[in-house]
Amino acid sequence: MNTSKTYSFQSESKELLKLMIHSLYSNKEIFIRELISNASDAIDKLRFLSISEPKKYPINTNYCINITIDKKLNKLTISDNGIGMEEHEIINNLGTIAKSGTKKFIQSLKSNNSSHQHELIGQFGVGFYSSFIVSKKVLVQTRSAKLKINEGFLWESYGKGDYTIQKIEKKEFGTDIILYFKKTEQEFIHHWKIQELINKYSDHINVPINIKKFNKKQNEYTWEQVNKAQALWVLNKSEISNQEYINFYKHLTKDSQEPLTWTHNKVEGNQEYIILLFIPSKTPWNIWSREHKHGLKLYINKVFIMEDTEQFLPNYLRFVKGLVDSNDLPLNISREILQNNQIIQKIRQTITKKLLNTLQNLFNNDIKKYYVFWQQFGTILKEGPAEDPQNRQFIMNLLLFTSLKHNNSEQTLSLKKYTTNMAKGQNKIYYITSDSYESAKNSPHLEIFLKNDIDVLLLFEKIDEWMMNYLNEYEDKKFCPANKPDDFINKLIIPQINEQNLQNKMQPFLEKIKKILGNKIKDVRVTYKLVHTPSILVTEAKEMSTQMAKLFSAAGQ
Numbered sequence: 001m002n003t004s005k006t007y008s009f010q011s012e013s014k015e016l017l018k019l020m021i022h023s024l025y026s027n028k029e030i031f032i033r034e035l036i037s038n039a040s041d042a043i044d045k046l047r048f049l050s051i052s053e054p055k056k057y058p059i060n061t062n063y064c065i066n067i068t069i070d071k072k073l074n075k076l077t078i079s080d081n082g083i084g085m086e087e088h089e090i091i092n093n094l095g096t097i098a099k100s101g102t103k104k105f106i107q108s109l110k111s112n113n114s115s116h117q118h119e120l121i122g123q124f125g126v127g128f129y130s131s132f133i134v135s136k137k138v139l140v141q142t143r144s145a146k147l148k149i150n151e152g153f154l155w156e157s158y159g160k161g162d163y164t165i166q167k168i169e170k171k172e173f174g175t176d177i178i179l180y181f182k183k184t185e186q187e188f189i190h191h192w193k194i195q196e197l198i199n200k201y202s203d204h205i206n207v208p209i210n211i212k213k214f215n216k217k218q219n220e221y222t223w224e225q226v227n228k229a230q231a232l233w234v235l236n237k238s239e240i241s242n243q244e245y246i247n248f249y250k251h252l253t254k255d256s257q258e259p260l261t262w263t264h265n266k267v268e269g270n271q272e273y274i275i276l277l278f279i280p281s282k283t284p285w286n287i288w289s290r291e292h293k294h295g296l297k298l299y300i301n302k303v304f305i306m307e308d309t310e311q312f313l314p315n316y317l318r319f320v321k322g323l324v325d326s327n328d329l330p331l332n333i334s335r336e337i338l339q340n341n342q343i344i345q346k347i348r349q350t351i352t353k354k355l356l357n358t359l360q361n362l363f364n365n366d367i368k369k370y371y372v373f374w375q376q377f378g379t380i381l382k383e384g385p386a387e388d389p390q391n392r393q394f395i396m397n398l399l400l401f402t403s404l405k406h407n408n409s410e411q412t413l414s415l416k417k418y419t420t421n422m423a424k425g426q427n428k429i430y431y432i433t434s435d436s437y438e439s440a441k442n443s444p445h446l447e448i449f450l451k452n453d454i455d456v457l458l459l460f461e462k463i464d465e466w467m468m469n470y471l472n473e474y475e476d477k478k479f480c481p482a483n484k485p486d487d488f489i490n491k492l493i494i495p496q497i498n499e500q501n502l503q504n505k506m507q508p509f510l511e512k513i514k515k516i517l518g519n520k521i522k523d524v525r526v527t528y529k530l531v532h533t534p535s536i537l538v539t540e541a542k543e544m545s546t547q548m549a550k551l552f553s554a555a556g557q
């Protein structure tokens with residue numbers, strides 16, 4: 001007989017458990033989605049190991065997830081023949097929440113004003129704990145596929161302060177999650193109810209999910225498969241409904257919201273692969289943090305290989321979610337190899353093209369959705385012209401701006417629209433960069449433009465000045481900063497008084513200002529460019545713009 005050891009939950013876990021049980025009660029049914037998703041992950045991991053290290057994991061098995069219901073004992077068991085856990089893994093995975101987002105998640109639960117709290121669970125990787133919303137006791141019987149029959153472990157907890165672990169014998173490797181429902185949660189001990197929830201949340205899981213049922217005809221228990229168990233992406237587009245794509249997206253990303261759009265392609269030829277890519281409708285909360293991981297899921301012949309494969313996406317499309325399933329890459333591929341692999345480079349180029357096309361289609365066919373996209377991800381897409389010169393022209397068609405003639409800061413103006421509405425004789429695209437919308441819009445440099453009904457793009461995001469360095473021209477029209485000397489604009493200035501006279505008259509005044517400002521400035525001149533403002537600070541055509549100078553000085557240079 002093995003003795004059991006008692007452990008205490010890490011303090012954050014305790015708090016999280018308590019909060020979760022209360023705040024997620026109205027969405028308690030998601031526990032089934034979370035547990036099945038974990039079982040499926042565990043099977044993916046083993047499937048991969050048994051192919052890449054067949055000597056260590058000589059396993060050839062029918063992977064599946066089995067569910068049994070015991071009405072008398074109020075008990076539900078979800079079993080998988082996946083990778084299982086060793087003792088230290090149990091402690092790390094089920095006893096602590098080491099993930100960085102936990103604190104944020106707890107805060108969000110506490111704040112109580114989000115109706116989407118249950119949707120955060122998946123994202124924060126605390127899915128297993130959702131079992132305690134409906135269970136008074138949870139057992140985990142598990143054996144790592146690496147270990148022998150007598151090296152299984154039993155984890156047991158009431159979801160209060162502590163849990164116990166003891167060594168057990170477990171015939172099959174893999175994990176059984178056993179829930180003892182609370183008295184109040186009788187609804188989950190019906191087959192039809194569990195089946196309904198599986199169809200709702202887990203239909204696309206690509207291993208069979210079986211429920212044990214009593215078959216009256218045969219007078220015995222039989223297993224009934226309740227999901228399709230097919231990898232969605234290998235099906236033809238025509239066989240997949242929009243709802244199926246959406247459900248799959250939610251499963252893949254743990255995002256609770258629907259994607260804005262997606263693209264699904266089978267590429268044939270030298271290289272054969274399938275790509276399924278989604279544009280989310282919302283920026284993840286941590287996209288700007290270093291910890292934010294991005295990239296696509298990599299499958300090889302339907303076997304899951306790795307998460308977050310960054311090499312498939314240029315940085316400026318890092319918000320894209322989805323997967324690549326290749327027939328040509330070796331199974332033992334490592335991240336290092338991915339880095340310099342020709343095949344990957346090719347796939348990445350195709351993916352980039354497909355994504356830019358998808359965005360262009362969204363722009364052409366559903367501009368409202370495109371505005372949502374731009375609001376969420378436009379700032380990231382603005383990195384594109386610098387990063388990807390090959391597609392620069394294409395990306396430029398996807399950029400949106402606000403302008404002098406717009407009445408608000410919303411960015412809805414495309415370059416195409418700007419150029420088709422240019423003034424007579426105008427052959428440049430004028431823009432101004434600044435720290436804020438207000439200061440851009442009210443810049444005295446724009447007075448002459450406003451007076452002559454010439455529109456100017458207003459740029460006020462941190463990245464803009466940098467991006468503009470990479471935009472030289474659009475459809476043969478050069479970009480021109482509105483605060484630099486320009487022939488076309490100069491011609492619009494009609495001096496009201498004899499110029500030489502005024503210059504002479506003003507000379508003593510100009511000298512005086514020059515003396516006061518000393519070497520802070522280069523020169524003081526008379527201008528006719530201004531309409532309402534008395535004076536203005538300008539830079540010469542070839543010099544760094546004031547906005548760029550500010551950026552440099554902020555960076556300490």
Ligand code: ADP
Pocket residue numbers: 034038039042080082083084085093094122124125126127128129174175
């Ligand atoms: P997440 O799935 O986001 O990592 P969970 O709380 O759902 O977070 O699960 C925590 C961890 O527990 C998993 O990452 C995994 O390592 C482990 N785990 C949970 N269920 C299983 C299982 N059925 N088989 C093997 N490991 C599991």
Ligand code: MG
Pocket residue numbers: 034037038125126127128
């Ligand atoms: Mg999980």
